[in-house]
Amino acid sequence: MAEPQTLTTPDGVPLKRALARAQARARRRAFLLVAPLLLFVIVTFLVPIGQMLHRSVYNDSFAANMPRLTAWFATTEPDTPPDDAAWEALALDLRAAAEARTVGVVGTRVNYDLPGTRSLFTATGRKARSFQAPWREALLAADADWADPMLWSTMRQAARSYSPNFFLAALDLTRDARGAIVAVPQDRQVYVALFQRTFTLAALITVLCVLLGFPVAHLLATLPLRWSNLLMILVLLPFWTSLLVRTTSWIVLLQGQGVINNSLVATGLLADDGRLSLIYNQTGTIIAMTHVLLPFTILPLYSVMRPIPPSYVRAARSLGATSWTAFRRVYLPQTLPGIGAGALLVFILAVGYYITPALVGGASGQLISNLIAFHMTDSLNWSLAAALAAILLGLVLILYWLYDRLVGIDNLKLG
Amino acid sequence: MALPAHASPLERLWRRVFHLLCALILLFLIAPILIVIPLSFNAEPFFTFTEKMLALDPTGYSLRWYDLLMTFGMFAPDAPRDAAWWADMWANSTWLRAAKNSIIIGVFSTLLATFLGTLAALGLSRPEMPFRRAVMAILISPMIVPIIIVATGLFFFYSATGLAGSYLGVILAHATLGIPFVIITVTATLVGFDKSLTRAAASLGASPATTFFKVTLPLILPGVVSGALFAFVTSFDEVVVVLFVAAHDQQTIPRQMWNGIREQISPAILAVATILVVISVALLATVEILRRRSEQLRGVTPG
Known part of the structure; x- marks a missing residue:
């Protein structure tokens, strides 16, 4: 060998x-x-x-503009009552910040955690130039609120550039005078309720999309190709039409003097003073978003339903099943992958929706994205906006991961 | 699927109800898009059908809102419509300027997204691609991540890098948003791509570049063009990133519409909407034709 x-x-x-x-x-x-x-x-x-x-x-607007007081906080234990060094640091920092015109920035930063304090900083800043030792008396003469232990505790928190406080605020939590985490007063709790509303509305829209998409997908899947291709255009056209156009159309249709209300009044179904408020509230958000997201359920459902052989249902019928049983036990289970894919995609897209709620949602139809935009452009509390965005992003990424595991990104189809 | 001859009356009734239900849902899908077309020809500044319109009276219809699209923002809109008037319109009409901006941004971001996306799709559809799943997940994520998060991130990033308020910034952002669509359509075209064709070309002495341009590219071109159209539409319809990172005078069509809807909604918006619907019908038709052509080229049966 x-x-x-x-x-x-x-x-x-x-x-x-x-x-x-x-x-x-x-x-x-x-x-x-x-x-x-x-x-x-x-x-x-x-x-x-x-x-x-x-x-x-990370937010260094306190530490960057109040260096002396920040240094004092760094060298003392929490809960240390302010001593002479602290009062001197505060007075000198306020004077420097007032000269650099950054005292408003500092006041705004502290105001995030202790509402109502911004004016304390700006008002004292204006007087800071004339401060003389003894510093404590000078500051208290300017405003007695400087003695508030809650204020000192809040400033100590704000002096730390890295802190989880914005995430706490995004979850309706805050810190008390001792630095322990507590819930904010009832009347200032907004964010948790808004997350809940976002998820409830997204779930409702998903259910509506599946309920409306299922019959249409079934019809398209069982018609001869020639016809289904034609009807498919009706599904794909909204997909290709600008989101702003579709939102405008819903405003035209749903508003008080809009097409739907006017038709109902003209046909006598509705009294003129009883016009339905269909827009600038949650109803408007739900209707418009269901319309926008419906193609995203029909397309995956269709691609799952098309290859299901009709002989299975026929076999079930010939073995004695009623048409309802045949549908429920034989057809429906085979469409589950399509339902899952469509529902998950719609839910992911709905949770982060911004444009439609902003334009037709009014006050009650706003979602979490709209509040992020509000903090970015109006209240300018960018760190809180970033914390809210981080929470939303985390939730969306979990759902995206789930989608990839269950459906696979490769199976994402666009028409 | 026709009903068998032995179907019970109840089943026949249910079939009727089912068809009616489907017709209503399809109406729900399509009616809002079609309703803006007749309303944009309204002679009155209303958002509903006037009695004259319902009676099909020609005086109930007019082109005044389309005219307003041209004249809005002009220096001398009421001047006689001679060459100077048209020059004024070309230079100053607010909507026209927005359209020009939208097209510039759309074209460049589409070119960028299509070039990079096609290249990446070619790599992703090779079986030997390492970390395929993870890379794909990252590249598709701009489609999934809420737009407000993208806009917020870009706002901070562009403020720090000086890209805020520039065309380049908006173009880069829109290219990122369009990339998932290019990747999805091109990889779909590459599924079932006959590898023996490239091997045959190579065995006949073609260099990889020749093989790509003479064999692969013509076959995947319909998919690439579809992806490019998707990317263009994404950019052409994008408003949130523009609101966050573009300069104040950088108007685009969606931004102009956004402002119009938020402030004072006028039927001029409906005229814009009608034009956009016509464009989307044309795009949809193009993509359908391309899809059929791609199926023919690849020998895949439709469906």
Whole structure:
């Protein structure tokens, strides 16, 4: 018998190694094709979002503008009553901040955690130039509120640039004078209720989309291709039409003097003073968002229903099942992957929706995204906006991961 | 699927009800899009059908809102419509300026997204691609992450890097948002792509570049063009990022519409909406034709 000999390429390289090298080269080539885009997405997408997340735990507007007091807080234990050094640091910092015109920034930062204190900072800042030792008396003469232990505790919290306090605020929590985490007063609790509303409305819209999408997908899947392709246009056209156009249309249809109310009044079904308020409230958000997201359930349902052979239901019928039983026990279970894919996608998209609620939602139809936008553009509490965005992002990413596990991103289809 | 001859009366009735239900749902889908078309020709500043319109009286209809789209923002809208008037309109009409901005941003972001996205889709559909699933998840995520989060992140990032208020900033952002669509459509075209074609080309002596341009690209071109159209529509319809990172005078069509809806909604918005609906019908038709062409090219049966 011949000795077992290693197979080699013509240049004498063992075949195994040559193959491994070729495979490594193929892997590298595939990766190099993807690399430019990956780099692009990292720079224009992942880095900005990462920076925003950083901002949700980092805010140095107190530490940067009140350095002496920040240093005093760093060297003393929590709960230390302010001593002479502290009062001097506060007075000098306020004077410096007033000269640099940053006292408002500091006041705003403290105001986030202790509402009503911004004017204390700005008013005292205006008098700070004339402060003389003894500092404590000078400050208390300017405003007696400076003696408030709650204020000192809040300033100590704000002096820490890295803190979870914005996440606490985003969950309707705050810290008391001793730094313990407590719930904010009932009348200032907004965020948890808003998250709940967002999820309830998203779930309701998802259910509506599945209920409305299922019959249409079934019809499209059972019609001959020629007809279903034609009807499919009716599903795809909204998909291609601008979101703002669709929202405008709903305003036109639903508003008080709109097409639907006018038709109902004209036909006598509705009294003129009893016009339905269908828009600028939750109803408007639900109707418009269901319309916008409905194609996202019909398309995956259709692609799951199309290959289901009709002979299964026929077999069930011939074995004595009623049409309802045949549907429930034979047809419906086969469509579950489509229902899951469509529902999950709609829910993910609905939870983060912004444009439609902002335009037709009124006050009661706003979702969490709208509050993030409010804190970004109106209240300018960017750290709180970032904390809310981080919570929303975390929830969406969990759902996205679930979608990838259950459905697979590769199966995402667009028409 | 026709009902068998032995179907019971109840089943026949149910079938009727089912068809009616489907017709109503399809009406729900399509009616809001079609309703703006007749209303945009309203002679009155109302959002509802006037009696004249319902009676099909020609005086109930007019093109005044389309005219307003041209004249709004002009220096001398009432001047006689000579060459100077048209030049004024071309230079100063608010909506026209918004349209120009939208097209510039849309075209460049589409080119960027299509080029990078197609390249990446080619890599992603190779079986030897490492970390395929994770990379795909990252590249698709701009479609999933709520737009307000993207806009917030870009606002901070662009303020720090000086891209805020620039065309480049908006173009880069819109390219990122369009990329998932390019990847999804191009990878869908590459599924079932016959690898023996490229091998045949290589065995006949074609270089990888020749193989790509002469064999692969013509076959995937319909998918690439569909993806590009998706990316363009995404950019053309995007308003939140523009609101957050664009300069105040950088108006685009969606931003102009957004302002119009929030402040004083006038039937001029409906005229814009009608034009956009016509554009989307044209785009949908193009994509359908491309899809059929792609199926023919690849020998896949439709469906």
